[in-house]
Amino acid sequence: MWIQGTKPSGRAPHILRETLSRRLGRRLTLADLGLEDGPTGTTDSSSDWSVDPLTGLAELGSDYLDMHRRKLLATTAYSAAGLALPVAPWWAAAPAHAASRPALSSRLVTQTDIDDIRNLTAFYSARDQRRGGASGRTALAGHLRDEAVPLLGSRFRTERHRRDTYSAVAEMAYLTGWMAFDACEHRTAQRSLTLAARIAAEAGDGPLGGHILRALAHQAVDLGHPRRALDLATASMSQIHYGQASSREKALLAIVHARALAANGDRPGTLAAISRAERDLARVDTKDAPGRVGFFQEASLAHETACALRDLGKPRDAEIHFQRSVATRRQQQYARTHSVTLGYLGAVQVQQGHLDEACGTWGQALDAMVGIQSGRARDVIVRMRSDLSPVRQRGGHHVAELDRRAREMLRAVG
Template sequence: MARVRNEALAARIAEAGWTQPKAAAAFCRVADEVGARELTVVSRSHIAMWIMGTQPSGRAPHILCETLTRKLGRLVTPTDIGLPAVQDRATDGMDWDADTLTALTELGTDDLDMLHRRQILADTAYSVASLAVPAPSWWKDAPAAAATRRVHSHRAVTPADVDDIRQTTVFFSARDQRRGGTAGRSALAAHLSMEAAPLLSSRIPSEHLRRELYSATAEMTYLAGWMAFDANEHRRAQRYFTLAAKLAAEAADGPLAGHILRAMAHQAVDLNHPGQALDLASASMAADRYGQASWREKALLGIVHARALAATGDRRETLAAISRAERDLARDTGDAPDRVSFFAHASLSHETACALRDLGNLRDAEVHFKKSVATRRRQIYARTHSVTLGYLGSVQIRRGGLDEGCGTYNEALDAMDGISSGRTRNVIVQMQQDLSPVRGRGERQVAELHQRAREMLRTIG
């Protein structure tokens, strides 16, 4: 039987404004992100064959949908691109109503099994369908439901157990800031699945201690998600974030729930899901989350809300949100929890610059990126410092400052030494893309920088 041209797929690619080579490149980026190495060789000819009626196989339809979803800013399903409906294994068992303890133990154990983790990554991709925030009634009922969880161990939980979880989280958080999210993940996953998670089903003497335990475990779970996010393992990060938010809800810890929803919004912005990002960021700004947070945490939630607004193109509301975040940080009284100790004026400037950049205001974005670089404690926050330098270099080149941008990019590469992070890798890839249009001009500094970037990518894989 003759193949029938897939007009729906052709229409979506045209709507994205892509040529077939650009569509293939975007597809390969998503395939690489989820560990589907066999699909990173997809080329223009594959796209052409799919448009001409050849059916993509395996995980290709799912990755193709996610690629177009990110570009178009709305959910794209297989039927939207002329393909048969497929089961989305990325969402199996991971909805908001799944058993928290079971899911947490399984996810942590999977993270320890490197071969299994690679298989999970190959089988799943970031799920837009999982981003819907539960109804207010779900959040209200969560603490009571957790309080009746069946006890599987008669070992009594003590305040020292909670302190141990919090101290371990602080240690790994500091390491993440210095070394990147890829370093130390297995050790954190081991502590989470083998030490922290079993306590949730142990005998807890009081409701106050139960909530403290759940809150501490939620922070550790959030950190595991953040490290996965930094490693570009986005579906795994999403699963950890969802579990962390559920634990925070079960602890009735509104500010922590807001903190985690803010991280999910940040991830959605980075993956070009602006509508979902704004929903998540708006949820983080609820009265029982933003309203109960410390001033420093209010500023963090507020500036990510600004980033989500910028992603949707709402200039007026973005600028208003930036101003509110600045006022909130100015009112900081030093009583913020450890999880926001990283967030100071350098971080606020970085996120402000990102929002302005996304609105197209490159001049002011450059100003704020420079302010962030100048004020950050770079030895403590080495990973973020290198990313900020990369973003600054990109903006400078986009504004026509080739010499300055190349100099900044070289500083970024210097700052990446010893860091293991997917986000720093993304900066290097962006660097190559920025330099590609000017490589033919013969500038020695461009050629040297491009070669240095290639060598670093080869080193980090």
């Protein structure tokens, strides 16, 4: 017990939370008990792979849906130290550990429950591709907290049923993190992706685990942590992840590995990884992929290849691949990525001194951003205006008009 007006210290709050969770049949958070002032991310608990991921997901959902706590969480810094991965025995033991976790409720999970989670994830994934991660992410976080996480504390007919449930929930948690990454809510994204990786490990789903490690690596590259990015990308290429994946997913893991190698200045390794990704994608069978990687086609490979070559200091080669990506993408279905690709293409064009070409490309990027809500699209516009700054006064009417449009679009993209 604790005295009113004070808080229990040490492990007491966590013991109390676990006891009441089992009694009520649902996962409680410290905030539900009035024992947490700020967002749980301030303690960086999700970087500790020994913390119960079910509790972590419930806490994250509560943080995300409470506007005050969400704003506090937004001020919490992305943690490169929190990217350290557990040792190999942890991954091997994770499914058995999850199977021994006591149920919080007597509810029996059905195949319909699993299908509902997968269908919701597919719906929001398609929305993310069209509209950007800043659109719909709060609704998805609500589904995760209220519909998906409770399934993990329920009963299962078979071990296969349990693993399928954990995989479905892990994929929804991954998408929540990916959308936060696209919205540039990087600490929220990191927490979501780390928790998703842990649930995937408890499902024994190696390919999904690799998919999520790849996302963490992508984020680390973009935020300027090349060493950590390479550790994550290399882990995604292990036998348990890459080795069990479909050809399409293997191509995705390999090209992000290439990007991490490029960020570390490894030219031979980058080119070898690009070649591996190309070979993997060439082997794809139309039935050979889970839905989460359906987006990864020629246009996506060209985009990531271009980013790797750009980071190696090869803007001309990068331009060729960005142009291929623009030419081969289904623009309406993948509008967010299309606008970002155009923005990157304009940047490598101006880097080579081709201002008129860059302005034309950036104009197309702004056209493509109509209706998009994405922090990464916003970053493209900020970079565009920075690149235009040295020539704004002497670039003529078309540069001034492009800058005016960019200022207006900044207010719309999220």
